[in-house]
Amino acid sequence: MKGVLPKTILLLxxxxxxxxxxxxxxxxxxxxxxxxxxxxxxxxxxxxxSARLFDLTNLNPxxxxxxxxxxxxxxxxxxxxxxxxxxxxxxxxxxEADLFKQLLLTVYLGDSQVYxxxxxxxxxxxxxxxxxxRNDTKKFRAVVHLPGxxxxxxxxxxxxxxxxxxxxxxxxxxxxDRPKPDSEDDVLPKTxxxxxxxFYLVGGLLSGIGIIINRKKRT
Numbered sequence: 001m002k003g004v005l006p007k008t009i010l011l012l013x014x015x016x017x018x019x020x021x022x023x024x025x026x027x028x029x030x031x032x033x034x035x036x037x038x039x040x041x042x043x044x045x046x047x048x049x050s051a052r053l054f055d056l057t058n059l060n061p062x063x064x065x066x067x068x069x070x071x072x073x074x075x076x077x078x079x080x081x082x083x084x085x086x087x088x089x090x091x092x093x094x095x096e097a098d099l100f101k102q103l104l105l106t107v108y109l110g111d112s113q114v115y116x117x118x119x120x121x122x123x124x125x126x127x128x129x130x131x132x133x134r135n136d137t138k139k140f141r142a143v144v145h146l147p148g149x150x151x152x153x154x155x156x157x158x159x160x161x162x163x164x165x166x167x168x169x170x171x172x173x174x175x176x177d178r179p180k181p182d183s184e185d186d187v188l189p190k191t192x193x194x195x196x197x198x199f200y201l202v203g204g205l206l207s208g209i210g211i212i213i214n215r216k217k218r219t
Contacts, residue, residue, distance in 0.1 A: 034088075034161065035069075039168030043075020043132075046140075046166060054144055056099065056160040062148035069140040071166070073132040079168040082126040085119075089161035097154040099146075100162070108141040119144065119162070126167065 033052050037044055046069050053067040073079060092098045103119040109129055115122050132138070146155070 034163055036163055036165045037168075038165065039079070039170075042079045042168040042170050043073045043077070043134075044079065044081070044166065044168035045072045045074045046070070047072075053142070053164055054162070056103070056144070056162070059099070059146045059155070059158070061146055061151040061155070064143060064145045066141065066143045071129075071132070071138050071140055073134055073136045073168075076134055077170060078131055078133045078136075079170050080131050081129040082167040082169060083129055084123045084126045084165050084167075086163045086165065087120075087161070088163050089159060092158075097152075097158055099155065099158045099160040102146065102151060102155060103160070104145045104147060106143045106145075108139075110138045132168075 035046065035048055035053055037046055048067070048069055050067075053069075054065055056065075071081065087100055098120075100120040101118060104117070105119040105122050106116045107114040107122065114129070129140075
């Protein structure tokens, strides 16, 4: 009977650690790999069509890719939606071919054209996409095109990774632009949700208690 207690404590500790991993994994796949949502508690919900907005790899001159998002306000209060883009892949050295400069981007929100031009110049700081009232739903469409005649062999094998960051603000103040992150780990928005950490702490504590009891029993 005495041996049951430490085993039970160890088992509970392992369950807590597993739950922590499950919760953490569930949060990590709540958005597309290159899509970041800030202000979900304000009612922002964005539904992507695929795991990534754009797979900008192995592009050939003349290729065109399109991404579609459904943006909704699920809250009782309106919010203003801002967005910006950030290059996440390595910046080419001076003189090297740069897809970010070469790609042409056209962005639509509903029936309105938001932007048309080089991808590198789009939403370099937070831009407003307008207000979303309760239950408002709008389609966001982005079309990326690699021009044919202007694109030489130097772009063969080039890739590009861009983060698309959408920010919901309940008030009318423009959110502050954050400095460009030094690494990809700094891109995800910081939140106060510490649920996975709670599981890890409880699991570690229970496992430690179980191990100590087992050692004392053996001595």
